[in-house]
């Protein structure tokens with residue numbers, strides 16, 4: 562490895578962090594559940610915040626006593642149907658970028674020391690439908706998604722593999738930043754040994770996020786200057802060892 566400062570991999574969550582989508586995901590998922598099991602089977606009572614779509618569908622099925630030996634297959638079929646329904650149904654009017662996000666992402670995209678990626682509980686397809694509707698899909702060349710694993714904490718390793726394929730860099734926890742709006746994002750980042758940024762623009766309050774002890778807690782992502790200095794300065798080069806001649810003892 563060279564002596565220059567390594568690039569940092571910034572992995573962004575989507576819902577509540579980059580954008581809000583006014584529950585379109587839940588509505589389309591409920592359509593897929595109803596198409597398979599009838600209108601009484603819904604995702605009501607299932608907590609979506611910070612969780613993978615795979616885990617969400619698993620909970621919905623369990624809540625309705627739908628457990629079979631083909632549980633995994635069933636979840637994947639529901640997710641396929643959800644994804645197909647989402648293809649033409651997530652419109653620009655369904656998504657709203659959160660304050661300052663567009664400016665911050667454009668700036669990070671241009672930063673030579675930054676690689677952007679996604680770490681989200683969304684399916685890959687629906688993640689990109691949302692980002693395309695918001696006009697920012699091209700900023701995220703890869704990511705780890707809710708169809709890759711039910712457990713969010715398994716996603717950083719998958720994101721590192723994708724990043725290696727993309728830019729040939731072997732990232733690890735110490736050069737990864739995970740940015741999200743839920744306690745699950747912070748716990749995922751912590752488990753990965755990453756720098757954890759929590760942003761209180763989703764369904765989780767700053768007080769609750771604070772209890773998870775993220776490395777940085779922000780009300781929103783509107784202050785790009787502060788974000789860049791706090792996050793990209795999080796692993797500064799070691800200060801140079803002072804030359805003896807620079808010692809105050811030697812200054813007259």
Ligand SMILES: [Mg+2]
Pocket residue numbers: 574575576577578610611741742743763
């Ligand atoms: Mg989120």
